[in-house]
Amino acid sequence: MIDSFFEELSNEIHNGVTERGHPFRFITMATVGNETTARLRTVVLREFNDDLRLTIYTDGRTQKMKHIAVNNKVSFLLYHPEKMLQLKVEGIAQVVTDTNRLNTTWQNIQPNSRKDYITEHSPGSAIKNPDHVEYIEDKNHFTMIDIIPLKIEYLKLKRPNHIRVLFTKADNKWNGEFLVP
Numbered sequence: 001m002i003d004s005f006f007e008e009l010s011n012e013i014h015n016g017v018t019e020r021g022h023p024f025r026f027i028t029m030a031t032v033g034n035e036t037t038a039r040l041r042t043v044v045l046r047e048f049n050d051d052l053r054l055t056i057y058t059d060g061r062t063q064k065m066k067h068i069a070v071n072n073k074v075s076f077l078l079y080h081p082e083k084m085l086q087l088k089v090e091g092i093a094q095v096v097t098d099t100n101r102l103n104t105t106w107q108n109i110q111p112n113s114r115k116d117y118i119t120e121h122s123p124g125s126a127i128k129n130p131d132h133v134e135y136i137e138d139k140n141h142f143t144m145i146d147i148i149p150l151k152i153e154y155l156k157l158k159r160p161n162h163i164r165v166l167f168t169k170a171d172n173k174w175n176g177e178f179l180v181p
Contacts, residue, residue, distance in 0.1 A: 002176040028077040033067030060143035061122035084157035096144035117142040
């Protein structure tokens, strides 16, 4: 029975990458770095593989990159309002260094979307006018981050009973146990 919940969460995360408008496309990411308060932001889920590795894209100069350099433990929150399904994912962030993978992915990004990674100044820098962002043509700050999940908490809100399951990975195998919702 517990395997069906793991299969559902895997399918829904996969759908977040492949289905336009799926609620798991835009997810909340938390990092801490050496600060005392977790920092949250919305990111786009770009890839998902059979090992449950999640991949996001970012500008290499962002605050999240600074956090990951100090503390590579991250978490994600995904919520599907129609299915009343919440997933909390905890894992290890790994910055992709494979230049072939980075170059291939960069070539597949739409030209208008590449602007997110070619600004003159880093994201979060102060500017006087949002219409005057400067772009560079000969360089990009495109970065990919893989997240290797270690824990996934599944919560399905339903009646008569909510269902909550904690999946943990040990020795490349996922184990699940039911929790009190």
